[in-house]
Amino acid sequence: MRTALVIGTGLIGTSAALALASRGVTVHLADHDPGQARTAAALGAGTDEAPEGPVDLCIVAVPPAHVAAQLADAMRRGLARAYIDVASVKGGPRRELEEMGLDLTPYIGTHPMSGRERSGPLAADADLFEGRPWVLTPTRDTDTEVLNLALELVALCRAVPVVMDADAHDRAVALVSHMPHLVSSMVAARLEHAEEAAVRLCGQGIRDVTRIAASDPRMWIDILSANPGPVADLLSAVAGDLEETVQSLRSLQSSDDAKRREGVDGVETMLRRGNAGQSRVPGKHGAAPAAYEIVAVLISDQPGELARIFADAGAAGVNIEDVRIEHATGQQAGFVQLMVQPAQAPKLAAALRERGWAMRP
Structure with a gap:
């Protein structure tokens, strides 16, 4: 890869551009806000001047709702040999492109599993993807050269490639990213009107649970709007767990010994299920979590x-x-x-x- 075009110079797009530019790739930057592209260029992510001809790889880094339209425009204009997007939802954009009747051999959907609470080019970091999974969702139509260019991008960003089906990816990120973000926001919302004396007692536990609730709501509306079904299914299951736990806690208030034992058993079951789930979260270098x-x-x-x-x-x-x-x-x-x-x-x-x-x- 010698040349690339990054369309969308937010956190992800600018971070990818910084990584590529630092490794000798000539990167062109484009954004619906020219000022944002100029900011990314000033950070060393590339040039905001348009390429003179087709580049090797076009990276579309715009919100999920705009991915298909932006890709279609770039492909019809012949801006690159290969095209990828980095949106956090994969099935919807691919289906939109199919409905447009586009030749999808030069396209592959991707999603770098990396980010932070802040957005925009000033939050970008060339090392943002280092050691992080980068999902690739090729189809039977994806050209081998396109897959190889996507793998080269992942390598240049020092990420770890993971190949998945697009819809399986969307169900997975609903579980490990989208649903937890909403739950974090719900917990943080309890603090909005809490008494100051209570808020001053916040310790590391509440900080850990609510950290991701600081993210930009506009960005998350775009993400959740593109993946509502799987997220709603998971939240429905969480709601069931919450209702069972509420009933168990109510039982602990009972004067009846048998009721209280039921309450203890119910709370313990939920806590132990939590232990079992948490133990599956990968630890250092992706290995099984160690007991430090x-x-x-x-x-x-x-x-x-x-x-x-x-x-x-x-x-x-x-x-x-x-x-x-x-x-x-x-x-x-x-x-x-x-x-x-x-x-x-x-x-x-x-x-x-x-x-x-x-x-x-």
């Missing part, structure tokens, strides 16, 4: 503190498998949770104490 030991260290909110604690862990010969920061409410301090292999935890704790760090018991 947490070493919690008090850390002040000062420049260089994280670097210093990582350096001290490295000097102790301990590899940090994962890390989280628990911020203290109203204080310029917090706890950094260093996740390590269980056998390494005592060694790390002892080494950090020797270097003056305060540990949480």
Whole structure:
């Protein structure tokens, strides 16, 4: 791949353009908002000048509702040898293109499973896709050269290719992305009018659950509008679980011992189902999740503190498998949770104490 055209210079489009440009590909940028394309170009993502002829790959990075129309326009104008989109829904756009009677041999639907709460070119990052799954949904009509160009794009972005059927992809992302986003928003909505005294008690648990609720609602309306059926089916199942759990909790208020036992059993069943589901979430490098030991260290909110604690862990010969920061409410301090292999935890704790760090018991 020597040349590419990115249509849509938001977070995903600009991040892909930055990755390609950094690896020597000549990238042309286009957007319905020329100012946004100029911003992406100023960041080093390419040029906002139109290509003089067909490019090797056209990447359509627009909201799902506009993917088919944008692809059809690009294909009819012969802008590239191959065309992909990066929308989070795959079945709908493909069917729209089929209904238009277009030759789909130069097209393949794709979806990089990566993003963040912020949107737009200023939020873009050339490393956004590194190590993340990038779904490819070829059909029997997809030309081999087109598939190879898509795989080259994934490799240049340092992502991991995953081949799926388009409709299977849509059901999967409804489960692991779209439905959880709505549930996160519903939990966060409970905080909107909560008393300030209650909100000040927010800890890491509520921060984890509500983090993705900070995303742009306009973007999510586009996504959910393109995949409503599978998401509604999943939310209906969650609603059933919620109703059973509510009844179990009501039973715990009963003065009848048998009723209370039913309540305990119901709540425990739900919690254990949650344990079983969470244990299936892939861990580091996509492997089965490991049982790490947490070493919690008090850390002040000062420049260089994280670097210093990582350096001290490295000097102790301990590899940090994962890390989280628990911020203290109203204080310029917090706890950094260093996740390590269980056998390494005592060694790390002892080494950090020797270097003056305060540990949480």
